[in-house]
Structures are given as structure tokens and as C-alpha cells.
Amino acid sequence: MSRLDNVTVLGSGVLGGQIAWHSAFKGKTVTVYDTDPDAIVRCQAAHDQYAAIYVSDVGADEADIAAARERLTYGTDLAAAVARADLVIEAVPEIPAVKTAVYEELAGLLSADTLIATNSSTFLPRDFASATGRPEKFCALHFSNMIWAMNFAEIMAHPGTSPQTLTEVTEFAVEIGMLPIPVRKEQHGYVVNTWLVPFLNAAQTLVTNGVATPEDVDRTFLYTGARFGPLGMMDMIGMKTAYDVLSHWARENDDAQMGANAEYVKKNFLDRGRLGLQTGGGYYDYPDPAYQRPGFLDVPDISAVPDLVSLIVPIEGA
Numbered sequence: 001m002s003r004l005d006n007v008t009v010l011g012s013g014v015l016g017g018q019i020a021w022h023s024a025f026k027g028k029t030v031t032v033y034d035t036d037p038d039a040i041v042r043c044q045a046a047h048d049q050y051a052a053i054y055v056s057d058v059g060a061d062e063a064d065i066a067a068a069r070e071r072l073t074y075g076t077d078l079a080a081a082v083a084r085a086d087l088v089i090e091a092v093p094e095i096p097a098v099k100t101a102v103y104e105e106l107a108g109l110l111s112a113d114t115l116i117a118t119n120s121s122t123f124l125p126r127d128f129a130s131a132t133g134r135p136e137k138f139c140a141l142h143f144s145n146m147i148w149a150m151n152f153a154e155i156m157a158h159p160g161t162s163p164q165t166l167t168e169v170t171e172f173a174v175e176i177g178m179l180p181i182p183v184r185k186e187q188h189g190y191v192v193n194t195w196l197v198p199f200l201n202a203a204q205t206l207v208t209n210g211v212a213t214p215e216d217v218d219r220t221f222l223y224t225g226a227r228f229g230p231l232g233m234m235d236m237i238g239m240k241t242a243y244d245v246l247s248h249w250a251r252e253n254d255d256a257q258m259g260a261n262a263e264y265v266k267k268n269f270l271d272r273g274r275l276g277l278q279t280g281g282g283y284y285d286y287p288d289p290a291y292q293r294p295g296f297l298d299v300p301d302i303s304a305v306p307d308l309v310s311l312i313v314p315i316e317g318a
């Protein structure tokens with residue numbers, strides 16, 4: 001058993017909400033902290049949805065759900081939220097300045113033994129180690145969306161992380177039912193986002209540049225038997241985080257196409273309040289997205305051919 005029983009999750013958005021719910025479901029005492037009271041309300045609504053999913057998909061019964069709820073508290077007072085924390089998991093936006101400011105504020109509030117883990121998708125622990133004021137007690141513990149089904153957690157150290165911290169954080173991961181993935185070198189994007197971000201960016205490029213519709217891009221992936229395609233996956237990740245990641249790495253790598261993809265996401269989704277699955281819509285409308293409806297992959301009637309052909313841009317001179 002790890003000694004990490006009291007957990008505080010910073011940021012009650014898409015992933016913070018899932019980490020908090022799942023940790024409570026697995027027996028941890030969890031405090032959820034956010035600066036935005038409305039975000040807390042959305043997180044509580046998401047927890048109601050997770051309760052139903054854990055009954056239908058994870059095999060929980062009503063007593064398990066009630067016990068998970070009992071172990072959860074929510075708040076907007078950082079000092080109160082971390083007062084008893086053995087482990088703080090940071091899941092605030094994927095914006096370096098926001099994360100650094102949170103760590104600096106946190107530094108004076110924690111007891112000496114408290115560990116901190118970042119759930120950052122793409123940044124290195126070394127980027128924030130000194131801001132925490134306790135570099136030896138800091139590492140990355142990266143969870144994946146749909147934590148109940150994608151139950152792996154990537155663990156990454158920076159050069160100053162102590163072996164004791166890595167042991168305790170890895171034990172914590174196992175205790176809450178995660179398959180630990182040890183990341184053997186510091187690497188932007190860890191394991192999963194090293195391949196997933198380019199994959200999603202490529203799918204987004206096809207849409208941004210008008211090569212194919214989002215539905216057709218997703219169709220070509222659904223044939224693998226996956227439950228959603230890359231653009232459905234962006235809805236699940238949330239458009240705010242998709243935008244943060246694309247715009248940051250577009251600037252960092254001077255990547256004009258990635259920048260255009262970030263702008264597309266901003267204009268078509270953020271500016272229209274379509275923030276993804278959790279808020280009811282993004283590329284698709286939820287709870288009944290087109291890609292889950294019967295017929296999405298059906299071969300069309302032959303009468304549809306003229307309409308399909310009209311979408312194919314003729315090759316000049318052919």
C-alpha cells in the first residue's frame with residue numbers, strides 16, 4: 001500500500017474530473033480544486049455521467065458509486081484543497097505559464113511530505129521542477145482520456161526526481177488500477193502523445209485544407225474497429241486542450257500548418273462554444289454522434305454516385 005491516500009486534483013476539466021472520479025472510485029479520498037466555480041459545477045455533472053458509465057461499463061453497483069461520491073469534495077480555495085494532500089495531481093490547462101503559476105502558488109501551501117505529479121500531455125517535468133520548490137518530490141503521471149477503459153499511466157521523471165517519489169507514485173498508479181508505463185527518457189509527448197498528436201494533427205490538416213469531410217476522415221479509421229475516429233477523438237479530448245496543444249507546438253516548431261489547424265479549431269469550435277463531448281458538441285453532436293449511428297460505414301446506393309463524383313475535384317489536364 002502506498003501512503004498516498006489523500007489526493008488533490010488541480011483543475012476540474014476533462015481529465016482532472018476523470019482522475020478525481022476514478023481515484024475516489026478506487027478508494028482514495030479526493031479533493032477537486034478549480035479557480036472557476038462554473039468548472040466545478042460542470043465537473044460534478046461529469047461525475048454524474050461517470051457514475052452511470054461505471055455502472056454500465058466497469059461493473060460498479062450503487063454502493064460503489066455512493067462510496068465514491070462520499071470520498072469526493074470540491075472547492076475553489078487552494079490552501080484548503082491541499083491542506084491534507086499526500087499527492088497533488090496537476091491537471092490545469094496545457095499552457096506553461098498557467099502551470100508554472102499554479103506550482104509557485106502551491107509551493108508555500110504543502111506539507112513537507114506531499115508529492116506533486118503533473119498530468120501534462122506534452123511538457124517535460126524538468127520545465128516545472130524548480131517552480132514546485134520540491135523537485136525531488138515531483139514527476140509526471142500522465143493519464144489518458146476515458147481513464148476507466150484506457151487504464152494506463154505514463155510515469156516520467158526529471159533528473160532531480162527521487163527514487164522514493166517514483167516508487168510511491170507508481171504504487172499509487174497500481175492501486176487505482178493503472179498499468180504503469182515507465183517512460184525511460186524525458187520526451188515531449190511521453191509515449192502516447194508522441195504518436196497521437198501528429199496523428200490528430202494530420203487528420204485535422206485534411207479538414208483544415210478541405211481535402212475531406214471530418215466524417216470521411218473518421219470513416220477511414222473506423223474500419224480498424226475503433227469506436228471513434230481522430231476527429232471524434234478530438235471531441236473527447238476537448239477543443240480547448242486540442243487548441244492549447246496545437247497552438248503551442250505550432251509556435252515552438254514554427255509549423256504553419258499546425259498553426260492553421262489551431263486557428264481552425266478556434267474559429268469553428270472555441271469561438272462558437274462547441275468545446276467537445278463534455279459540453280454536448282464539437283465535430284459531432286452528443287450524446288448521439290453520427291459515427292455511432294447505424295449506416296455510418298454502409299456502402300451507398302448506386303444512385304448516390306453523381307453526388308459523390310461532384311465532390312471529387314477534377315485533375316487539371318486529365
Ligand code: NAD
Pocket residue numbers: 010011012013014015016017033034035036039090091092093094095098102119120121122142143144145236237238240241
Ligand atoms: P480542461 O480545459 O478541460 O480543464 C482545465 C481546467 O483547469 C478548467 O476547469 C479550468 O477552469 C482549470 N484551471 C485553469 N486555471 C487554473 C488554475 N490556475 N488552478 C486550477 N484550475 C485551473 O483541460 P484538460 O483537457 O482537462 O487538460 C488538463 C491537463 O490534462 C492538460 O495538461 C492536458 O494536456 C492534460 N491531459 C488532457 C487530456 C484530454 O484528453 N483532455 C488527456 C491527458 C492529459
